[in-house]
Amino acid sequence: MARHVSIPAFLVLWETLSRSGAIRAVFFPPFSQVMATLAELAVSGELWGHLSISLLRALSGFALAALAGLPLGFVLGGHSRSLFELLDLPMEILSQLNPFLLFHLVILVMGIGEAPKITMVAWTCLWPIAFGAMSGARGVNPELVRAGRAFGLSGVSILSRIRLPAAGRQIFQGLRLALGQSLFMLVAAEMMGASRGLGFLVLDSQETFQLRKMYAAVLAIAFLGLALDALFGLLSRLLVPLPPGQSANTAGD
Amino acid sequence: MKRIGGFFGDSFYRFGSIVLFVLAWQTLCSTGLAPGTFVASPAVIAETLAKWAVNGFLARHGLISLSRALYGFLLAVAVGVPLGFLLGGWFKAAGRILDPLLKFLGQFNPFALFSVFMLIFGLGETSKVAMIFWVSLWPILHNASLGVRTVDPLFVKLARSLGLSRPRILWRIVVPSSAPYLFSGLRQASGTAFFMLIPAEMLGAARGLGWLIINAQINYQIPQLYAGTAIIVAIGLAIDALFRFLEGQVVRWREKAAV
Known part of the structure; x- marks a missing residue:
């Protein structure tokens, strides 16, 4: 029960400080007013328009990255030692390539529609996903694979019955990390060049000095992030049960 | 399971792929297959970098970016x-x-x-440092509290019954036991700090590597854009290698001590 005290306490503190004038209400409007603005935005449908487009961009970029990154990481980590040696370093270099560096070039090539934003999200997500799958696949106990072979399992069933479950936790860690980062980068991308989306809403309200609206958008992004993370945590608990003897706390590394 | 290697890994083979890649890139540019309006060749990038190194441009913008990242990171360590x-x-x-x-x-x-930081701190250095502090804080905080939870309570009890003072228990037992977690948090945070600084500098700065990039993009200076990109990637790799090295030292030390 005590676990759920801190967030409300923080919000009450915010509200009191702002209302009492201890912090300037012009810059830090009370929480209740921000929530009222958020509700107004939600009722007028404005919020949904921005939210849905951001969600669509984040999720399609994430899905693309997973489609490419999981097989890539798995092949490099599990099957081919020489391919791993060949591609490990270039991948590391590419993973340091911040998608914003070539943003304008991407726009030149792809136009100013949805494609560049989705590409940026996909690029950001690709690396944690691929590296997660790679280290998962490398950590699979080779004895298990050999045992599977000795029992005459086909390559496909070795993959689905042994390799994937054994690497599951790391795969999901990579996916979760990527999902978090996708939203970070997307908001920045939307602040730099977009006419819709939550990042645009933040920047636009800041530039027109509608601070309540700005805080409402900031909160909406935080809620969206929390909701996605919680949903994903639930999904990963359903799909990959923790090995016996490990609690959720120690599994975080 | 950690990935072995890192940037300065052992195999010659691994570096061969990079050399091949650069050669292929140069050939594509020299033959005109990759148009110079979109792609700068490695030779042009090297030339631009050499020019920047000589006229101090590189040091000026590189140092300001590094110091922003460093201040934010150190602040996050001090708090986290x-x-x-x-x-x-x-x-x-x-x-x-x-x-x-x-x-x-x-x-x-x-x-x-x-946006909020700019409201509070203005357009100066503080808002950038505050942002780096914010992104670095969470992995450091999370891993520090995770690490301290994995300290074997028996050691602490033993130390207490041997009459060690609190600061000594902290320094001799808690810090070394949680060091692997601490360093993993520091590595995550250092990578994110530099990675996030670049877009922050693109959004609101008049100096620094992020500004250099956005300036080259707006003015469509392809060689400068690619040279800046190369420098940022190199610094990112160096930071990653440094923290990987430190983490490796700590983890190896711990494995030895655990035997």
Whole structure:
């Protein structure tokens, strides 16, 4: 029960400080007013328009990255030692390539529609996903694979019955990390060049000095992030049960 | 399971792929297959970098970016490590209560908050440093509190019954036992700090590597854009290699000690 005290306490503190004038209400409007603005935005449908487009961009970029990154990481980590040696370093270099560096070039090539934003999200997500799958696949106990072979399992069933479950936790860690980062980068991308989306809403309200609206958008992004993370945590608990003897706390590394 | 290697890994073979890639890139540019309006060749990039190195341009913008990243990171260490230790070790109940709030705050997007930081701190250095502090804080805090929770309570009890003072218990037992977690947090944070600094400098700065990039993009200076990109990637790799090395030292030391 005590676990759920801190967030409300923080919000009450915010509200009191702002209302009492201890912090300037012009810059830090009370929480209740921000929530009222958020509700107004939600009722007028404005919020949904921005939210849905951001969600669509984040999720399609994430899905693309997973489609490419999981097989890539798995092949490099599990099957081919020489391919791993060949591609490990270039991948590391590419993973340091911040998608914003070539943003304008991407726009030149792809136009100013949805494609560049989705590409940026996909690029950001690709690396944690691929590296997660790679280290998962490398950590699979080779004895298990050999045992599977000795029992005459086909390559496909070795993959689905042994390799994937054994690497599951790391795969999901990579996916979760990527999902978090996708939203970070997307908001920045939307602040730099977009006419819709939550990042645009933040920047636009800041530039027109509608601070309540700005805080409402900031909160909406935080809620969206929390909701996605919680949903994903639930999904990963359903799909990959923790090995016996490990609690959720120690599994975080 | 950690990935072995890192940038300065052992195999010659691994570096061969890079050499091949650069050669192929240069050939594509020289033959005109990759148009110079979109792609700068490695030779042009090297030339631009050499020019920048000589006229001090590189040092000026590189140092300002590095110092922003460093200040934000150090501030996050100074706040995150003690706080993580306190919440994970000494005040477990407080830690449990605050955990949801910290998770909630960690979800606040640094770019969205950048607007708030600019309101509070103005356009100067502080808002950038505050943003780097914000993104670095969470992995450091999380891993410090995780690390302190994995300290074997028997050691602490033993030390206490041997009459060690609190600061000595902290320094001799808690810090070394949680070091692997601490360093993993530091590595995550250092990577994110530099990675996030670039877009922050693109959004609001008049100096620094991020500004250099956005300036080259706006003015469509392809060689400068690619040279800046190369420098940023190189610094990112160097930071990653440094922290990987430190982490490796600590983990190896721990494995030895555990035997």
